[in-house]
Amino acid sequence: MRMPYRTIKAKKLLILLGFVVGLPLLFMAGCKTLTSTIYQSMDCDQFNIDHIELRTGIDVPKIKRKYCQLNDSTRTVEFEVLLNAEELDAYSAKYFNWDSTLFVAKGQRSDTKWHALLDTSSRALIFHLYYLSNE
Secondary structure, three states: OOOOHHHHHHHHHHHHHHHHHHHHHHHHHHHHHHHHHHHHOOOOOOOHHHHHHHHHOOOOOOEEEEEEEEOOOEEEEEEEEOOOHHHHHHHHHHHOEEEOOEEEEEEEOOOEEEEEEEEOOOOEEEEEEEEOOOO
16 A cells, blocks of 8 residues: 655655754754763873863964973963964964063853963964862
8 A cells, every 4th residue: 555645745845854954953963962971081192282172262373383281180281373474473362461571361151270481582482271169
């Protein structure tokens, strides 16, 4: 016995609607999971820059990594900034405040306290992150 044409059409429409709604939801869930993975990442190699950007809100420009140390509750990372003088001036003005010898930025979230230093003469960009909760 054949199914009526309307039933087949309704079934196809329901399947199409499932894909139209389901795929974006799966994509959004995947993005949220990736962001959470980066935020919780506790090593100096994979997602190191993204982790710093998420925790501090400071965009890390073109850099060369010089040093990274990760202890139980702290992370210290030093980069050499690879921007030209004009770009470096704009970057320092956007994210940092002048503090007599260096550009400084600091902040705190519920789970992280941080401060960043930018020395425009040596092009050193240093981040200190202090994790306030056990993650």
